[in-house]
Amino acid sequence: MSDTRSKVVTEDQAIATVESGMTIGIGGWGSRRKPMSLVRALLRSNISDLTVVSYGGPDVGLLCAAGKVRRLVYGFVSLDSIALEPHFRAARQAGTIAEPVEYDEGMLQWGLYAGSLRLPFLPTRAGLGSGVMDVNPSLKTVKSPYADGEELLAVPAIRLDAAFVHMNRADARGNAQYLGPDLYFDDLFLGACEPGRRFVSAEKIIATEDLLKEGTFHTLRINRAMVDGVIHAPNGAHFTTCEPDYGRDEAFQKAYVEAARDADSWKAFSDRFLSGDESSYQSAVSAWRAEVAAAKEASK
């Protein structure tokens, strides 16, 4: 493999290309296969005033808690096994997200798909008649030009300035592979993004000729023309799922939720886990796991 064509960068190098005020898309779904190491790098930066587009999980929660989100485009924010995301709840209840844009899940897909196809909108029924129309007064409908004449919702295209997704495997040039049960909409996040800031983090960076060793060709849905930067991020989705490499760290997720309960415990959690770089985070998590295991052993 030629090094000159490698797109491998670090999380911090990737985040250094992002500017305040940009629109960023984050792949995954809820608390599943989220590019958390990139989110953590974003937390360490001075970047703010972001528009964030996400099938939201702890990515959205953490960015809200850090006060980096001005506009949020979402269908939900959830931790899956714990239904409600505490920081997102707190931010919405305090009114600190200046511009929440709440869509139906399918509308979000349609917006990203329209963006990736360079269409101005895509029509759908999802959203019509619902509160989504009431709280997004800028949404418009379009009349079918055919005999049916149906009035449909025109979901406006979403275009992104930066996109982050996490994959199981990638080669150095950006061909990437998901080995778990669902691609979610990661291809659309990359597709809807302007070239230049399309980043894929991966559990392992492997040789191109090894891409079919662990999964069939059906798993190669992200190709290098969709990707500008590749980040080697082992355990990078932690504490969300990254099947089959690892499942969700349910105990840690629970600790995250408990820490979010008040300002003091959140500060302690942030100081312990989020104050350093990615390797400090991973070491802190390992130490925390050892402590939990020791405490469990001691209580036997």
Place this chain on the structure above:
Amino acid sequence: MSDSPALTDVIAVACAEAWRGDGEIFASGMGVMQMLGARLARATFEPDLMVSDGEAFYVAGDLPIGGTNKTVEGWIPFRSVFDTLAGGRRHVMMGASQIDKYGNSNIANIGPWAKPKAQLLGVRGGPGNTVNNATSFFIPKHQSSVFVSVVDMVSGVGYDRAKRIGGFIAKRHDLRRVITNLAVLDFATPDNSMRLVSVHPGVNVSDVVANTGFELVIPADVPISRAPTAEEMDAIGRIDPKGLRHREIPS
């Protein structure tokens, strides 16, 4: 069969009944009781239903809730769920934090949307579900703070709103049933306002009325929700061997 079935099992059967007659479509359950209902219907009187593991696979056989030993019969990642619901080949049973007399439902937030008193999930797939495929609801605690005259955010479209849209959506809009810890309800009235279908054993019609924040249509005769058959009790035991369903109902 004992003569007084557990309330939880009556509810499981009532949930299953929501899918009766649906045939070869995706029976999708959002929550333990909803999943149990779908799998119970498939295991007994509605064998052609497709059910998922709640992650990304269609599973054959009676997969226990939370079980991992799956017989996969198909792949249903989220993108395929969206395609399937838009194609109308799905009947979903959701939860609701609020629901009104025409079936407008809310899982998004309590209080004003702009600055909610309680932020819940967001609308999720509710808007798309309710204008595209059949939708039912399981509500574990029937009370007037849930059965309200006006929901705070319409995440699921009710009959009045669907009729205002007209055309395709009004014609096919299909809210099927609402199952609670007290009763079974539906919308089979001339104006599609909510009707009491049956009360669970030991529940009086007046209990339902007292816990509903709008006027229900009450037929002259309100039957008692039926007890599970022996076959259904067997299936419930296979699908929920750990008894997770009992945690779904407030005591």
